[in-house]
Amino acid sequence: MSYLRGKRWRWARWIGVFLIISGFAIIAFRYQITSVIKPYNDQQDRPLVQDSFKKDKFWLTDNPNFDIDRMLNDRNPSQYLTNHTGKLQIKVLFDKNKKAGFTAYYKKNFYEGRVLFLWVDPSFRGHGYGKTLLDHAINQLFKEGCTKVTLVTRVINTWAQKVYKEVGMTETHRDKVFVYFAITKK
DSSP: OGGGOSHHHHHHHHHHHHHHHHHHHHHHHHTOOOEEEEEOOHHHHHHHHHHHHHHHHHHHOSOTTOOHHHHHHHTOSOSSOOTTTTOOEEEEEEETTEEEEEEEEEEOSSSEEEEEEEEEOGGGTTSSHHHHHHHHHHHHHHHTTOSEEEEEEETTOHHHHHHHHHTTOEEEEEOSSEEEEEEEOO
């Protein structure tokens, strides 16, 4: 390797190192995280949540009479009980300033949290945003003191079940229609 010694080749080595570092910087910039999760803003985000229920009500709720406007106005996960009024937290995920999905969750009792809704717009699916939203909801509920977080999905919603398992949730119960998942704080 004596041909790489001397002043003439020293510059070639530095140029090679520079090109390698520049290549890594370009790759890192290209694949930087472009999503951000923000708190729900009623004026700006209400159409997103309403449209999601128009498109995917079957996947989001089993109640055909579910009143999405009442939920958004009262921030209450229940259509019938008032003990959780104002406690529903809704977060919206943005990808390059476009609304990509949302999650809604609440503290059910002292130790248990519940992810009520997790929805990603079909044009943004396949980018890991469901996992990102679910991770966010679980971590927020753990920070609020919950030791267990649960959610429910339909038996036929296998894509969602895959996401839940990827974040560490385990199936706790199954019936003919629904699958129940939980994760406990470690």
